[in-house]
Amino acid sequence: MAERSWRSVRVVAFICVFASYVASGGSSAQVPLLMWSSDGLPPLASAAAGHIASDDQLSSYLTSTFSAGSGSHTVLLFLQDKLSKEDFTVFGGVFGNKHDSAFQNLEAALRSSFSSVTLPALEWSGSSAILTLLQEKLQVSSLLVDADTLSDLSINTSVSNLLLISLPYCTSLHKSCKEVLHDNDEVVGKVLNIMTTKNVPYTAIYTGLKPSQRISTKPMFEQPMGRSLLQTVAPTVNPPIIFSVSGKPCIMLSAQNLNVSFTSPPQWTDLGLETPTLRESWCNSRTAGLVLDYASGPKLSFVMSRQFYSGSARYWFTLDSVQLTKNGQTVSFNGSRFITAPAEYSYHCQTVNSFDNPLLFPNTTKDASSQWMINLVQFQIQGFGLNNGTVFSYASDCAAFFTPGIWMGLLTTLIMLLILVYGLHMITQLTAMDRFDDPKGPTISVPQTE
Incomplete structure (x- = not known):
């Protein structure tokens, strides 16, 4: 019971670190990194809210984790195309209902793991160095796998293994960001279940190839001040x-x-x-x-x-x-x-x-x-x-001059014009009678012919 309570405290601390970092803001591009193990991880000194971990700090920690005398390791690297702290705060269970979180399997893995480490902000300088660092520390090449091929893969635990699981990011096509992240979370859960079924000890890392949202590096005094009712963000335009x-x-x-x-x-x-x-x-x-x-x-x-x-x-x-x-x-x-x-x-x-x-x-x-x-x-x-x-x-x-909206407006105008013309035509056809009934005189009789 005490161990379960300690795991819950770790998860709550992880959420608090993310929330406090959101409140403090950042000044450079970064990606979050989550790391957990079925065996154990070396302790990592807690950092102050808003601290950005450097590549050197990550390399030093990976060296202590996968040291030469610690035996073989099987590492699962869940590398998403893009990832930022906003993905956890918006689509996770930090501010909303935890049962509606897009990271339910990831949060469950952190709670049930023997030990875990979180880096809410890892310095990003153009490309993710995590894959290169892991290949250097483990002295092996990465193997790209998915949940379907992993179930049929025979894993030799006597040597180190680096299994790369590539995950997509939302592109605003067919699926929302939350649906894409939920599907990625299902892949994470399926891969972890396969490793548990195979009884293979593992160390898992979840991070991004690049940040999904770039944070402005302008000083605060250079940014425009005041309110704007209609504020737009210019889309990123790639050079031709x-x-x-x-x-x-x-x-x-x-x-x-x-x-x-x-x-x-x-x-x-x-x-x-x-x-x-x-x-x-x-x-x-x-x-x-x-x-x-x-x-x-x-x-x-x-x-x-x-x-x-x-x-x-x-x-x-x-x-x-x-x-x-x-x-x-x-x-x-x-x-x-x-x-x-x-x-x-x-x-x-x-x-x-x-x-x-x-x-x-x-x-x-x-x-x-x-x-x-x-x-x-x-x-x-x-x-x-x-x-x-x-x-x-x-x-x-490629857009035609007569768009559907223009055609609808022209058709509506034509219908209204036809109704107006018909009404005017009916009015002009009205005629008055030559004679009218006089209540004081004889009535008008209309002879009938057979």
Whole structure:
């Protein structure tokens, strides 16, 4: 009973540290880190609220945890694409109902673990160093697994193992952030149950590859003061991708998100967060191809063509296809006839996807085509006539002039106008009788004819 009470105290202390850190605020980008073990962890000195742990402090603690004389270790690294303290305070059980928390399995693991360590704020300087640190301390390479493959995996406990479980983050597509975090929490619970069933002692770490919310580093006196009734936050705009030939820009592409998914239900990956190579791209006066080759494996290709149309007496360019390649398999999506613009213009569309009011259609009947999806947000491309150097030409937008709202307004106005015209017509057709009944005189008789 005393041990259970002590575990509850640790969980309450963890929640209080998070809440106090939220109250104190931070001045640099950071990610939280949770660590627990089925055997035991070295003690970690408690830090004051608002303290940001450095990479050196984390490295020193991992050295004491996985020292050379402590034997072999099996480490489970739950590495989420993005994670910040706000995810715990908003979607966890800190301020709301604990039964409605998106981290129920994670909180249960912290309560039931032999020992646990929490770092509410770990310094982040461009990329997460936790994976590299663990590989260095354990002297092993990481093995990417999921809950399905882990159940069939034979784990040799006589040597150290580093099992990497990659978890997605919400992308505002199909699922809310809370639903995505809840699904990740289910994966955490399933993996821990498998380790318990296999009777394998483990040390688990839950953290993020990068923060989900960047914290401003401006001093307080530089930030605007006062209240604002309508305050907006400008979305993050990635720099455009430019392919040049002999130092002259030839193809230009810009997108807020380059989301791709290879599974059903979809698990989205934003390729816009990575820097691709363009060595396979090409361009000439008639065709252009922008090939984005990413180090993580996927390859995204945009094929365009330029053609003269006598009807308009000008050249037009079209996005003929978008090709998605992974693990040697390629699915090509044909562009619809609406993805076109004058050759000297650029093409812009708020959303270009292959699933919801699609502008891209797979041209293959393979099974992969029904699972692979593309979603391009704030997409703009130009493959010809880049006379302005690194600046897009005038954009031809995919939105039609007569939007559904305009059509509804025109139709409503037309109906009201017809009713008004009909009423005026009825009024003008009213006529008065030539004779009227005189109550003091003889009545008007209308002869009837047979």
